[in-house]
Amino acid sequence: MGILNENIIFCSLMCIQCSTKKIATDKLMDVGRNAVKANDHDKAIKYFTNAISWDSTNAKAYILRGHEYDKKGQSELAILDFNKAISLEPNNAEVYFFRGFSYLVARTDGSTHPENAIKDFTKSLELKKDVADVYFFRALAYSKHKEYIKAIADYKKFIVLRHGKVDTRVDIAHEKINFFEQELQDKNNNTSKQKPYY
Numbered sequence: 001m002g003i004l005n006e007n008i009i010f011c012s013l014m015c016i017q018c019s020t021k022k023i024a025t026d027k028l029m030d031v032g033r034n035a036v037k038a039n040d041h042d043k044a045i046k047y048f049t050n051a052i053s054w055d056s057t058n059a060k061a062y063i064l065r066g067h068e069y070d071k072k073g074q075s076e077l078a079i080l081d082f083n084k085a086i087s088l089e090p091n092n093a094e095v096y097f098f099r100g101f102s103y104l105v106a107r108t109d110g111s112t113h114p115e116n117a118i119k120d121f122t123k124s125l126e127l128k129k130d131v132a133d134v135y136f137f138r139a140l141a142y143s144k145h146k147e148y149i150k151a152i153a154d155y156k157k158f159i160v161l162r163h164g165k166v167d168t169r170v171d172i173a174h175e176k177i178n179f180f181e182q183e184l185q186d187k188n189n190n191t192s193k194q195k196p197y198y
Helices: 003-037 041-054 059-071 075-088 093-104 114-127 132-144 148-161 168-193
Strands: none
Touching: 003 041, 003 059, 041 059, 059 075, 059 093, 075 093, 093 114, 093 132, 114 132, 132 148, 132 168, 148 168
16 A cells, blocks of 8 residues: 555545544534523533533533533633633633623622623623623623722613613613712712811
């Protein structure tokens, strides 16, 4: 057998292997998605993990598994999966949004990380402008970080982007704006009433 024939056989085997890998990964992803629809988080995580073992460059598998970890209250694991997805798809605005959301969710120690969430939501908006949900959740992160003026601006942007659509979060945004504006006004009134101590 000549070198040319050996190369042809090797290339054919590699194509079969690649095809098998893709078929296996796609099937595992489909079963995982069906588990998501059935709210079977553990089963979904298992199948997305198996898909990752077949193809460790499958960013979608990391994203979907990260969602399932979030649903189970395991935001630390979700963040790890979103980190991996970002390393594979650094220009995917949705992954930054998802990781930002995970930073807002209470961790097992009860802490949240609104400063990291703000960074991720901002990056998401740099990559994909005018996504209403990102403004809403960044406003929430700003409010947790006590940056009320920025929170008000993002809630207002969210309302503009959701104009004419039925969304209970629009009502929440209006309530938050009113609350924060009143808080800021009260704070300014209290500051101006204080006499200097001489």
